[in-house]
Structure formats: C-alpha cells, structure tokens
Amino acid sequence: MVEDFLRQSPLSHLALAASGRSQRAEEDGVALAERPYRTVITLRGQAEDAVFVEAIQRALGLGLPRKVGQVSGDPRGREILCLGPDEWWVTDAADDAEPLVTSLTEAVGDLFAQVVDTSDNWFALELSGPRARDVLAKACPLDLHPRTFGPARCAQSLLAKAPMTLQQLDDTPAFRLHVRRSFADYAWRWLSDAGREYGVSILQS
C-alpha cells in the first residue's frame, strides 16, 4: 500500500485543504468542494445479458440502472450511474479502487464486458447551494429545473469547454461534477468566477 501523503489532487497547487470552511457561509449563494480520490470504475457490458446484470448486481449489492441518466445507490457511498446503453460508472467513496475493481473483474469473468479503473482519469468537485443551478446554467446547456432533473439523476454534457458528467446529489441542491483530471484547474477556476456574483464558499474536501 502506498503512503497517502504521496498522492496529489490535481488542485493541490491551490492549497484548498488549508483554506476551506466546514460549511457554506450564509451570505454565499454556492459552495465548492473538491473530491479528488473517489473511486470511479468504468463498466461496459450488455444490458440485455441477464447473466451480466445478475453478476454486477450480486457483486455490488445494487440494482443496475438501465435507463441512461439514472443512478442507483447512495450518492455519498456506492452508486451506479448509467451513462450509455452499455456503459456505467461504479463510484464509491473509497479512495482505493482496487478491491472493487478486483471483485467486478471477477464478477464479469469471461463475459463480453469491460471493467476499467478510471478513478484517476476523472476529477470530481461538488457545487451546492441555492444558486448552484444558476452557476451551472452559465456553463452547461442542460435544463436542471426540478421538473426535468433531480437527485438520482446524472447526465453527460459540457462544463463550458470541458466535457462533464454531472449528477445531482440532493435537493439543496448539491451537484457532483466530474471532469477529466487535466480540466480540474479550468473547471474549478471557471466555477469560482461564474459564482462570484452570488458569493462562493470553499469547503474542505
């Protein structure tokens, strides 16, 4: 096992850990937090193959969502995001993906399926607060109105010029945004700037 202190968030140059607050300041419309080490496993497989579906559900203890944009599980713990008709993300609060990768790899065995650790391919940040939708509307063409989007929903789209996977965590509203690791600095600074008119609290990760 590698020492934790050796690892680096793509935002380590911003030294966020030292400056963050524990919760959003009353006067600020949004709060931003980085979530750098969560597990993100990309899973490809045939949704119409009952053996595959059964194997995944057994390995994860979660139902495999079949409709693109659906999420099953606990947003603060383990969950499955349906990203495409044959593509999912298994995400987990654990910062070591290996045990889960191993059990999923074993679960799919020789089936026509793919399990790939992509935890470090992606970087997650969380945007929450009463003006979170207004900040996202500056960057993203999705309609996030409660009538069309909500908790247990995810979508892939754009965050300004960065590809993004978005999910809503709760009705605060709080959103988790995944961008490719190299876009972390761009996404963070972009959102900080876009949120300026509402006030932005930086939270500890």
Next chain:
Amino acid sequence: MLLIPCPHCGPRAEIEFSYGGEAHIARPEEPDELTDQEWSDYVFMRRNPKGVVLERWVHAHGCRRWFNAARDTVTYEILAIYPMGQNPPELPEPRYL
C-alpha cells in the same frame, strides 16, 4: 442551434453532438472488387440535397452513441431519429408553410 433528440438522453443542445455526414453509405465488403471510380465515389461523393436528408450524428459530449436522423435542410426540422443499421421510417410530408 438545433435541439437534437438523442435516442438515449432525450433532447439536447447541438453543441453536445458531432455530425457524421450522410447516412446509409455502407463500406464496400470487397474493396478490391471495386473500380477506382467506385471506390472514390464511396470515399468522397455525397449528395447534399435540399430537403430531407438522412444523416448520422453522434452524441459526442453525452452518451457517445451514434444514431441516424432524417432532417429537412429547408426547415431544419428533425423529422425522425432511428438506430444505426436500420432503414429510415416512413416520413411525414415536408412542411413548407
């Protein structure tokens, strides 16, 4: 900017998509059997008519799935979305009001 109904994700902004050109141009099974002319027709020649076109799109910044669309280049109306590998559905008459 078009609003394109992705068969998997629902209606999404055009900026999430990439255009894939004319649909129903199958790659020749035996390229060697083709004359140079036939091969270059396959590689280069497209029809680009005014009116209904059958074309391919990919939801590049979404689910990354390819699909076919029937779109009217006069009205820009998307008349139908249908899966790759399928023939176009029965289409309504073009609507030039």
Next chain:
Amino acid sequence: MPQSFRLPEGGLIDRARSLRFTFDGRSFDGHPGDTLASALLANGVHLVARSFKYHRPRGIFSAGAEEPNALVQLGEDPRTDPNQRATQVELFDGLSAKAQHCWPSLEVDFNQVTSLASRLIPSGFYYKTFMWPSWKYFEGPIRRAAGLGKAPRLPDPDRYDKCFAHCDVLVVGGGPAGLAAALAAGRTGARVILVEQDNRLGGSLLSAPETQIEGAPSADWVREAEAELATLPEVKVLKRTTCFAYYDHNLLGLLEKVTDHYAPYDRPAELPRQRMWRVRAGHVILATGAIERPLVFRDNDRPGIMLASAASSYLNRWAVKPGSRAVVFTNNEGGYRAALDLKSRGVDLAAVIDLQLAAEGPLSRRARDEGIPIKTGYAVTGTSGHLRLKKVFVAPLDGAGKRVFGGGEPIEADLLVSSGGWNPTVHLFCQSKGTLEWDDSLACFRPDASMQRNQAVVGAANGTFGLSSVLVEAHAAALAAADAAGFSTGGEASTAPTSVEERDFLPMREIYLVPSIKPLGQGGKHFVDQQHDVTAADLLLAMREGYRSIEHVKRYTTTGMATDQGKTSNVAAIGIVAEHLGKTVPEVGVTTFRPPYTAVTFGAFAGRDVDDFLDPERTTPMHAWHRAHGAAFEDVGQWKRAWYYPQAGEDMAAAVNREVKAARDSVGILDASTLGKIEIRGPDAGVFLDRIYTNVFSTLKVGRARYGLMLKEDGMVFDDGVTTRLAEDRYLMTTTTGGAANVMSWLEEWLQTEWPDLKVYLTSVTEQWATMTISGPNARALLAELTELDLSTDSFPHMSMAEGEVAGVKARIFRISFTGELSYEINVPSRYGLAVWQALIRVGQKYAITPYGTEAMHVLRAEKGFIIVGQETDGSVTPLDLGMNWIVSKKKDFLGRRSLSRPDMLKADRKQLVGLLTEDGREVLPEGAQLVESNHDIRPPIPMVGHVTSSYWSPNCGQSIALALVKGGRDRMGERLYAALPDRTISCTVTEPLFFDKTGERLHG
C-alpha cells in the same frame, strides 16, 4: 443649465433627483427615467450627429430601437461604446457621450459634403470605386471620413456573463400584448420568461397615459401585472434585455444590460456588465410591437424632424417638449394623435399636413374641433434650416399623388413630425424564417407562415393594432402555448383583460415618395435610409442602371444595411421601388432580416471565454514540478507540455542541446502523460485492430507491443502509436497527444456504425495514468534501483510490457523507444505521478538524470527519422509517401487500404519523406521552407518541389538535420536542392531520413 423644454408636470421621471451628464463636453442635467435623448431634448439639444456619407447635421428621430441618427460614442476609453442609440441609453449620473464622426465639431464639420460633391457619391459608389488599383488612393481618406464611431483601443476592463436558460413559454416584448401573454401563461404554472428591452414594462402604454385597461388607467394595469408576475415562482421578467436573435428550434439570444445604467461609481463589482442569455423555449410568443414609418419627403433629415409617435413619447413619457412650434405631416389618422398631444402639452401647432384627400377619423375630428389647422391633400415639399429646422414648405398635391402645385408655401416651425403608417416589428419572426404577407388594408407586411414549430406572433407585431384585440389575441396565444406545454388553463387564467378598441391609424394614403417642387435629386435630398445616407434618387439610379431585385437594389445602394438594418427605411425603400417599377409592394417583396436585432457587444458574445478561459489549459500530474523547475511550456492541443528546462544563463538552443546530449549520454526523463491511451477489451479486439491499423495486431503475443499506423479511408495517415496486448482479449492502445479524442471517436464510430457485430469495448484511460519516459544508456540502471522487476533483455525485451511496482507504486512499464535509446515508459495512476517522478529524479541524481522537454524529444526522434503525425503529415500523406511500406500489410484489408492503389497515390512525383543536410552544417533550415531545384533561375513561377517538415540542430550529429517532403524524393538521393527564403537560398543535399545510430544498436543497450 435649465431643462427649458421640460414640461412642468407629468412623465415617468423622478423629478426629485437630478443627474449630471455631458454631451460633446457640455454639461446638462436630466432625471432618473430619462434616456440620453429625452434629456438632450429637455435641454433643447436636437443636433446630435453628423451623417455617415454627407456629414449632414442630424437630430433625434425616434424614441426607441429604430433610431437611425442619434448614435453617440458613449464613455471614455477603455469603457467606450460606439453607435449607442441615444434613444435607448438610460441616463445615469456622470454619463459622458460624444457625437460621432464630425470634425472639428458637431456645429462645424469640414467633411460636410457640398451638394456638388455629393454627386460624386452615387449609389454603387463602393462597387464603382473600390477596385484595385484605385482603391489604394481612396482607402485612406474614405476610412477617415466614413465609419460610425470608434472602437476602444485599450482592453475591455469589464466582465461579461453568458448563460443558458430553458422555459415553456418565452414572451418577447413587455408591452400590453406581452404582459397579457406572460400573465396568462404564468398563471398556469408554466415556466415563463418575459423579455423587455426597456427599463420599464408597458411598451406603447408608457406613451399613452389616457388608455384604459380593465376600466382603469393602463398604468395601473401595468403596475399590477408586474406585481403579479413577481409573485409567480416560475416566471422570470428580464428588463433592459433585448432579444436580438431567433435561431433554430426556438433558441433565442438575449442581451441583458446588467450594470450599464448605474453611475460608474455605483456599479456593483460582483456583477457582470452585460449578460447574454441563450434561451431554449418550448413555445415562443413574439409581442414585439410595431415601428412607425416616416414619410419620405425632400430634406426630411434636419434636426427637429422626427416620427410622430416619438413626439408623443417625449411629451407623455418624459414630459419633454420636442419643439416650440410644430407641423405634423401624416398620411393616416395616427398623425392626429401626435397633433393632439402636442397641442395639449403647450406646443404651438402650426398645421397638420395630410396627404389624404379627406380626414374622417375620430382623432382628426377631435383635432378639427380643437381648432388645429388641417390641410388635406397637401404635401410637405421641403424644409430649411441648417443646424435645426426653421421652415417647412407645403403645397397641394395632385389627385394621383405624383405632383405638387405651386412653389411651396413656407411655414415657420422648429419641429416637424411625420407618420406614414406602422410596420409590425417582424425582425425576429423573419430571422426564424417565417414568411411575410402584405396586408392591403393595413398597408404593412405582417407575419404569414411560421417556419418554427410552437411559435406565435401577437399584437401589433402581428398587425393587430386595436388595444382590445391585442389583449384578447395575446391572452389566447399564451393559453394555447401553456396548454400545449401541458399546463392546465382553466379558471381565472382564462379571461383576457378588456379595453376599449382604438384603431386610430386607419385608413391611410400610400405615397412612398412625396413629390417636391423640383425633380428628384435637384435642390435637396429625399432620404430613405438616414443612417447610410441613401436617398430616393440613389434607389432610382440603381434601377436605371438595371437593378430590379430588391435584394440587389439593397446591396447596390446599401439601403437598410446600416446598424439599424433599415427599421425605419425598408418599407419606404420597397414602396419607392414598387412605385417606380409600376409594381405592387408585395410584388417587389422584402429583404432578409438577420441577427442581431440591435447591435450586441463583442464582450457579451465572448462572455467568460477570454484570457486564460479562452481555451482550457490542460496540465499533467507533474505540471507543478515542471513549473518549479523553470520549464518553458509548449501548447500541444489544449495541453501545456514542458518544452525545455532552461538553466541559469541558458537560451533555448543551449537548454535543448544539453537535454538532447544527456538522453544519449546518460539518462533523460520526459513527461509523456499527454499521450492518448485506450483500453480495448473483447473477443474480437484483435480482429478489430487488424481492420483499424495498417499492420497486424491479432498475432501479437500477450505482453508484447507493436507500433501501428492508422489511415482514414482516403489512405492518408491519421494517427500512430504503440499498442500492447495486455491479455488474450485485452489491448492498450496509445495515440498521439493531439489525436487522442479523435482516435477514440474514430474507433467508436466504426464499432457502432459499421461493425456492430464485433464484440469489442473501448474505454479512454488517457488521464488515468501519469506517464514518464526514461531514456538513455543508464535508463535500466536507474529503473533497477526503484523496482524489483527483472529488467534483463531476456525477460523484458524491447517492445514488451511488464507490471510491477516502481518506487512503491503499482506501475505498467513499457520498454519502447521514441529516441532510439534504451527507454522505459513508466505508467502509474495519476495521483502518484508526481511522487514517482520525484523518486526517479532523486535516485537519478547519480546518473545526472536530465529532464527533457518536447523540443529535445523532437530532436532525438528526428535524429532517428521517426515521424510525428501532424508534423511530417498533414492529411495528404500516405504511408507509402513516408517510405513506411514495411508497416502496410498485404495480407488483410484495413481502413484506407484500397485508396493506396488509386492512380494518384502511385504517381512517381508524389511528395516523399527524405532527409536534408545543409551544405553549411551550421545552418538550420527554417521549418516550412519551400524547396526549389535551382538558385539562379529565379523567374516566377518557380516550381516548388517540396517543403521542410522538421528541422533542428543535432548536437549528436554535430550539424543541422532536417526532414522534408519532396516530389519523387526517394529518387533524388544525393541531389542538391535549395530552400527558398525571402532574401536568399540555402543549399542542401537530399539524404535518407535517418541521421544517427543507423544500425539501431543503442536501442538494445
């Protein structure tokens, strides 16, 4: 200075507060609620501009977005905007504005063109004049004299915002129609956005205080409507927001002026100056109103001449007298509204000049009863007064409306208002490709057929002019839209507000070109498009020169092509053309309206995408180290890659030479994290790769790697990289940095569209891994200190892969080389990239490990003749051109293969990859230099035989080296060529594209 033309009472202004502003350096006062135009008029200032071509004095012509004349330069550099319509600029304390393109001053402009000289600027002037070579003589003077305003010279210090929005019903226009529509739709619970360009809701009602809605003054109804809208949680009201564009599928562009109306010292720092909205609306209701049409008569452009409705607005909304003694010139009943307003607010009304043979409407009757002098069957034949209107000349008209009788009777007046009917504001409807029809009874173009689904045009914009009908129509359209969007429309919401019907503008006498006492063009000008200084005579000249289509006449004369897009001139121009050609107006047809409706700041289009947000800067996990060690960075796509690491006193050449030497002498380390990486799994993975690459991958052994080349179907090289077999059904593909996303799309495209039968899954892992390449004779010794793996060539040969720990971190190590040296490419999860990199640097000290950047990498690979896709290739280069036949399989089909045997691909004179050595080895060829065969026969055209693709100083070869694409290059070995530079030629010799370690023994250490 007193506001001597401000009425003692009335108006929607806050008289309790005064705002100080300057125009052309003179200070004035106005009130909150004023526009710049109303405040200037309150101070008696009419002369505000000089015209575009003739530099004629111009005044305030309108009270809204249609303003052609009163364009001002607002603010000071860098916060300055040209062409701001004084009629729409909200007054604030400290506002400063200047008149545009006049010199030395507005009152005395030396550029004013005399009537003699004006004959030299006929229609089609640009087409006739601006042709080489005469253009070079005209350009300077014309650019100085023409132009509308000045762009700021300094960078814009303001911030702009951009956002997306979605709604069920978008209502454009906050007048009576828009308010009724927004209320009706909003009450159903639908998501509604109401957009109003003005700072107040109410539209035309703001200028007509006597109108009644629901049995009360309309102002009360507007106030209550606004209050109710504010209580509806799903309704958003955007004031000071112009809908400037209507794109496909109900996407509309809005420009919100967020802080422009604040005094500079009051602007909230956290707010953007302007915000651009991109609204996707389920349904769109256009309630954009109508714009009054002026009459076209001789010398109709003097300060003091304006639209009749504008005069009413200044009197009623801003409590400003636009003049002391007025003449009203009309062809319809609506002009009498202005006459009554003027008289009742104390303006001396000299006469109403009415083109109609008789005036029989309710307003004209009232005017007659009030003793206003009315001359029916009369025309205004001309005006006088240099910087301000002094006299109006009138004369009786013949029955056909083609001639006037007599010499023109003078009437003293400083204000002349005209009304020629109304044009529905159909701009947005037309942008959405809706078609227009000519309504004979209204004498205007009104919407006919929509091209967009879920769209309605209501109120005056639809040619519905009576207030009661407007409210009913808007209400019904909104309910229909809400219903279609799935919102219940029963109950209270189903009643439309009621009003008294007034259709006071009908009927009218259509005369588009008002005759004068002299032939057209003599002794005065009939301006059609005041902003572009296009006259009726220009239109007739264009037709005499053979132009018939209105689109051609428009382009030839530039009528309707100024920043106002002819809001007050288009129909007049069409009418004049129709009259001249003996056609009807609809037979002539309309020109095309395009976005934007009114001008939009560049800053708003750019939004947040400026400076370092212009394009994302992607960085690798080791970026902080590179920065800390002084790296210069190179942009590769969106990536910032370490280019070279200059040490104290080193320039780029010295640093690169040192890095290149180190990688050959001991060991260098390169951050290669940006290379694309794709995990491939499935039983058909090998078959799939065989079809994608020119060479075979299905036979590759597990744990081994192979270089591959990808072509597009046209046979041109598209990408290259090394692919490794991780397991029987698993491969890891690497791609070029710039090609990573394209390759991933390319592979998915073929799998999904053409080969859905192949069982293969792909996942991009480009950023999962931090990649560092150690290269050089000491690479193995260094790596051995950080891993337990057996690195001997027997167990870990060239072109193979092993998994194990490096510096305590799980890693994939590839023994592959892009330098020709013994090299290991170490991949670790990105979070550990920096830690492992630092461990290699620390342990590597004993080998004098040298970090090298992309420039040294380029030199190292060029010494070995390895290509870089995008440098040696440009989308027109085949593997055969590169001399890479060895990688092109003869045994299988692959993408692009058939194209390689097309006749063009086999021509002997195709450009082929070769090496070049300069005659003087110290001389480095410039990349991109064209190659020619002779250095003495230099008469053009000189045949170009090729170009330099890569060129470097090679410290390992002790001379410069270059790669080039040369026609028939492989048959030219040893031949002399010349690189043609602007001032000289460089002599060089064609060689094999391989310069160092030609046997490749270093690779195997």
